[in-house]
Amino acid sequence: MSKRLSGPLSPNEIEDRFEEAARTLRRLPDDKPQGYFNVWPAIVRTTWEIMAMERQPMKVWATPQSIDRMEECFAWLFWLEPEEARVVWLRAEGMRWKPICRRLGVSRATAWRWWATALIKISHRLHADDKPRMSKPRKQAS
Template sequence: MITPREIEDRFEEAALTLKRLPNPPGSGARGYGRSWPDYVHEARHAYGYEEARMRVIPNPREIQRMEEALEWLALIGGDSEQAIIDNRRIVWMRAEGHRWKQICRAVGCVRSTAWRRWTAALVTIANRLNKQRKTSRRPHSAKTSGDARGAKRDGEAAKGPP
């Protein structure tokens, strides 16, 4: 059974994984600009004398978990289309680690309302996921045909193989 706290942790993990994905310069949409590489103005920058930056790229399992958590955002509902968008924004901004003040400015509500919407969204996701798990675990009973039942009644099945 999934709890809202586990949902919150998975969203935080997904936000961190998304931040760690490689996004090299020039991989986005190209606007106005030039196709030439940047010119190096100082010799000390040309040979790698600046501080090295290390980036840990997420493994495929982390990316899969992130994609699953991003699909959970579709489970969040609301009264109107704008409320659904705002609720999803609250959940994702909180997962990225934004403060409540920033979230309230982005969504346009007070802190208590934002917290209540965030909590309700996490509970909704947990309830829907738990409901999906229950329906997927329910065994499907195999129906037997009428001929097999009739054969057992006649005693043919009790004899065994010839």
């Protein structure tokens, strides 16, 4: 995955950014109450107890920078038609083409065309926003 800091992004880089956004969204904590907790001190375990314990999977949390990039990708989705945005997001989540086509009721060629068109639209829009604006020349005071 390329990490460019400036300049317009290519459709492939935009695809990578959407995949990163989907991963970031999965890494965010659930939106539910914390539940029960206790205020007892932590149990001090011996080395043998620690070695005998089952391994706990470590949760990798989203970084603030990845959350910012995710929010930027969400803004890009508003530039698209609803079906294009849906296809782009489903592909970013890793869904294969067959379930996407079944869900949207279109052929694979149509779904792929929507996806490719959406990435190109975003790329062109970003490229247009990146160009310097031509300003009118100032009148010189005489």
